[in-house]
Amino acid sequence: MQDLGRPTAPQPDSSSPAAEASVRNAQTQAGTPAPARERRKPRISETPPAAPPAPRLADYESIIGKSQLDELRFVASPLRGKRVKMVNSTAMGGGVAEMLNRLVPLLDELEIKTGWEVITGGNDFFEVTKAFHNALHGGEFTLTQQARDVFMLHTEQNRKRMSFDEDLVVIHDPQPAGLISSKAGKSSHWVWRCHIDLSHPNRDVWSFLHPMVEQYDAAVFSSPAFARSLAIPQALFYPCIDPLSEKNKDLDEKYIQEVCDNFGVDRSRPIVTQISRFDRLKDPLGVIKAYKMAKKYVDFQLVLAGGGASDDPEGAVVLKEAQEAAGDDPDVIILELPPWSALEINALQRASTIIVQKSLKEGFGLTVTEALWKAKPTIASAVGGIPTQVIDKHTGLLVHSVEGCAYQIRYLLTHPEFGAQLGRNGREHVKENFLMTTNARRWVMLFRILSSSNA
Amino acid sequence: MQTAITPTTAFSTVQAKAPFEFKSAAHLLFIERERASSIDELLRALQSCPEESIFQHTFRTLEEHHFIKEGFSNDFAHWAYTELGEVGLGERLASLDVREFTSLAALRERLVQVVEEFASEHPKSRERTAPMPFYFCSSKTIVLQTQRHAANLLEFIDGLRQVSLHSIHYHFIEARLRRKLESNDFSIWLLRDLGLERESVLLNHIDIYTSTLEGVRRKIIQILQNAVH
Known part of the structure; x- marks a missing residue:
């Protein structure tokens, strides 16, 4: 059985060029200000697109x-x-x-x-x-x-x-x-x-x-x-979750790149993402704090994407506070998206190196399920239904504080093989149960x- | 063109005395009344919960978490470890191998014994409460006919490749509760209907706690392929 004090992850495989490049990238650029990138207005339809037809049973055969x-x-x-x-x-x-x-x-x-x-x-x-x-x-x-x-x-x-x-x-x-x-x-x-x-x-x-x-x-x-x-x-x-929905279906690499380009997300560097409404219970300010703590050691961008600011007065306040906390840091990318942005959210999740869900309170936490389904190393708070999905150190990492979140971001960015194992297990867990x-x-x-x- | 019959292919196509019928099982979870936040509550709940709860949190949880190959053995151990913070109790509970039990009553008895011994050795631990209670659930099972049969070893290997992991769990792990024997459906069929004693024994030596269920499937197939060749 594993020691529970600290992840007993396999060390990054130095023979793997991809792992080596990722670690080098994460470690050597820490603290170096990234060049400012052009922020474009995301190209999202202003009205909801027509819903695609519901899948047939046979469509699930390739998945299950x-x-x-x-x-x-x-x-x-x-x-x-x-x-x-x-x-x-x-x-x-x-x-x-x-x-x-x-x-x-x-x-x-x-x-x-x-x-x-x-x-x-x-x-x-x-x-x-x-x-x-x-x-x-x-x-x-x-x-x-x-x-x-x-x-x-x-x-x-x-x-x-x-x-x-x-x-x-x-x-x-x-x-x-x-x-x-x-x-x-x-x-x-x-x-x-x-x-x-x-x-x-x-x-x-x-x-x-x-x-x-x-x-x-x-x-x-x-x-x-x-x-x-x-x-x-x-x-x-x-x-x-439905693996064939727009939020979860497989996407073309070209489309993922296009979404990242539109949103000013640099895919050559690590990306840590939280997808959530701008709601205090999702603790976006805590995520920004964790970003600032981890950023001293590893280079990465933080993406906070979600809705809830346009139809909820408190959401607008939380969004403003998050923007103020991010200041003029070009590596904190805050995106307010309309409710019909399923494809864009899917692309952002797939482009991410790590997905975070640092909620203070949560229902079941389907954004966590979505992240696990995409085989993403996931760091999430041990609240609500999240521990059912994130089995600590098996299908993801559970945290209880901003400091814990910051540490696990550092750990996963420097141990990509461990992250990949969590991601594989997480996807299997969703496939079997959710x-x-x-x-x-x-x-x-x-x-x-x-x-x-x-x- | 007709394929030449070699001794090995001839052996692998020898007809079994009776065909192997692959089945599977579907389970539905129910929430039970029992819940525990401390060692004493866990002990009481273990004594009073339905047998279906013992099944769910030991045998069945292995199937639900079939993709994990280390550090996960049963829900009681996991909870003692991660929620109650009692690593020693977690280790003792995790060391239980469900394959040593041919009845849920015997498994319950052993679980109770482990918790009782730990509680008497560590009286201060009894004061500890977990932030997240252990919720007892139970599992209702429906057995399914897959309509897949094997009349010889080659068909059996092919069937093992095709069936779901639920089927592997049903025949290889759950079977001992049904049969009240320290064996499994595959080993029993290989011995009784094909006379493969060695392979029958080897299958029972596969460690289900250090492999994923997919890994267990691969090991079973490997053992049988070695018999063919």
Whole structure:
């Protein structure tokens, strides 16, 4: 077993010219001011591009292999002809809709007839559900009778509008949770898929929702830490990424170079990147501090790229603070990107030498999953779902402070072989546990287990 | 043109008494009630958790982390090491080899014994709490028919190359719980249906803790190819 005090990495292979060049580059240029480069305005469309068509099952064969794809078909085969309904609160925007856009066609292709419906409601309803959402994350909230009435009124209207004749019904998140009253007298199986962290919910809101949740046949959570004590079975589905999405698909080298040229990123020198909204909880200022500490020893550029500054007043403040902290250092490249920059983000991640996620608080941390999938050596804070993905010194490096982050940047930039090993393991970890196809398999497994409980 | 039959190819195409049927297993994780933040809580949870939890955090975690070839053996050891900061307990738990157990009850008993001994030798360690609790999960399994069969050694080697790593884990590692034998499906078939005693034994000597599961697959194939040649 390894000593845990310090990475017991294989030393850089001096016989490898690439490794040698990388180490030399990182070490000899430390502290030398880089020549100023031209900063161009990134060429990104001002409106979202049309979504590409959803991939087919066969498209995943080159990624997960024929045997795994065959197994998915075998697991699904007893469910042929079963009907499933997915219900959530939004058709566009947000991780749940993004995931359903990919999952529903895959289940359909497995001959599980899957429909997807979205609940409707007025502003009053969505104001209440937004407040519930924040309260379930632990925020302050006073649950009034009026809020209860608004929630129940719109639930009832949706219930009357929708039919539930399917064999399996999956309700996503708290907004449509009350639809469970339509289960009465039916033999169908109902699942509540909770995508949010319920570890410290507002007591009143949880007391209101809890009796509804207990009527489901099963609940699904993204982490054991997010779950509540419930009388029903609770399955664990890790969030996932789609390896064929614009954010994660393979890219031409030429395109990656073009994006870096547009953004003024010099690919002949090491690049350390954090992709995140400009949000205090993502600690961009901490990343800049770590950059300044590490830069005394190794030469590299820091890229901070993300959105959140244009639609969030606090995001704009955080962005400004990050720009001030970076000062006129040409090696700190701060990019505010619109939400439809998936391809550009993909290119930046692929161009990076190391990817950092120094969050102070995190959900599951899908940007970490994306980094691991691209086989990038990843340094990330041990918060939220990150330790599930970053197994310290196996699939990446976990840190607990700015100083730890700075040290690990120095270490990985001077030990590229160790970084490459972390990257290889990280990609395998994602392939085994956090891909869309694994997610489809989990749903199929749960449907089979619930269906067999009828027998 | 007809290929000349050499003694080795003839041997490798000898029909087995019964074909080997490659299967695989799909698992689904469930969150259990038990959780532990200290050695005492770990001990209590180990005693009360369902057997499916013992399976998940020992046998099954090896499959989930099949790409790691050093320093990862089971979830209990990893947690004791990284969260509880008890390196000694981590080492003792990590030294357990799941292949020495043909029942989950026996494995649970051994885990409890290791934790109890450590706790009595290190009473101060019992006061330590982990920042991140150990959450007990369990695994529900569905066995899958892959529709791949092998009637002779060559077909068997070809099958080993084609099947998923889940299938390798199912036959090579999980099998002993099913069979209640300190062996695996491959070795049993090689001995019983092809009479390959040496290869049967050699397969059981492969160290699963110092190889990735892909590496284990390669070693199995290498041993069988050596038999062909």
